[in-house]
Amino acid sequence: MEAWRERLTSLDDSQQEMLLGSSLSQRFAAWPLIISQPAIVGAFYGCLVTIALILPIGYHNEWNLEAWFNEASFRGLSVALGLAIAGQFSAIVAKILPRPPIAPPRVLIYTMPFVGFAILLGNWMGIAVAIPEMLAWILMLASGPIYVHLSWAPRHRMLTMLEDGRDPFGPANFQIEQIEMEQELEDAVNALDE
Numbered sequence: 306m307e308a309w310r311e312r313l314t315s316l317d318d319s320q321q322e323m324l325l326g327s328s329l330s331q332r333f334a335a336w337p338l339i340i341s342q343p344a345i346v347g348a349f350y351g352c353l354v355t356i357a358l359i360l361p362i363g364y365h366n367e368w369n370l371e372a373w374f375n376e377a378s379f380r381g382l383s384v385a386l387g388l389a390i391a392g393q394f395s396a397i398v399a400k401i402l403p404r405p406p407i408a409p410p411r412v413l414i415y416t417m418p419f420v421g422f423a424i425l426l427g428n429w430m431g432i433a434v435a436i437p438e439m440l441a442w443i444l445m446l447a448s449g450p451i452y453v454h455l456s457w458a459p460r461h462r463m464l465t466m467l468e469d470g471r472d473p474f475g476p477a478n479f480q481i482e483q484i485e486m487e488q489e490l491e492d493a494v495n496a497l498d499e
Contacts, residue, residue, distance in 0.1 A: 325458055326406060333457060336466055343399075343458040347392025348385045350449030355381035357422065365429045391450040395458035406459040414448045420498065421445030 325331050333341045359377055366372040421444030427433030428441060463473035 313456070320481075326456060327408060327411075329452070330406075330456060330460055334460070334464065338461070338468055341461060342391045343392035343396040343453050343461055345392070346457055347395075347449060347453050350453075351385035351388040351446075352381070354384055354418070354445060354449075358425075361426055361429060387444065388449055392453045395450070395454040396461065399458040399462045404459055405463065405473035406457070407455040408449055408461070409455045414452055417444045417448040418446075424435070 325334055333346055335377035353376065358380065360381065363373045366376055389474045421441045424433055424436050425438065426446065427439050428436060466473040
């Protein structure tokens, strides 16, 4: 089977730009398609958030090694699993509603985790007590699923179609696939009749 990277050269520049996207999407596109599945990308984002929280969790637990390890493990696995489920949901939605990838506003996507992180630290340190901790977690975690849902899941669907030899830019691709399957079935029935 021909790789999607080889098929990419036959597309025009605007189609190549849509498939490869920005620098972040290009990094995920450099991974094999099986590894860059939206659920795995979501879990990867969850792991990055967990790594950023290791020292604050230690401070929050007053550097008690056992409590620190337990909370970091529980939060890390919970966050990674939750974002993996959100990524899989985005992949399913991208298959049901074949839409082009949308580039979310970078200012929003790149700023939200840092604002959430600052609020969480302030809350744990007793500085930002008026701001609920839940808001901090939402701000910290939401940018990953937003990016995956709007940008990466549709792009991954299109790259997978290209890998399979289908045209991701054709009109109503799902209808074409259904017609092809019906034609193959009809050919098989005709072959059996002969």
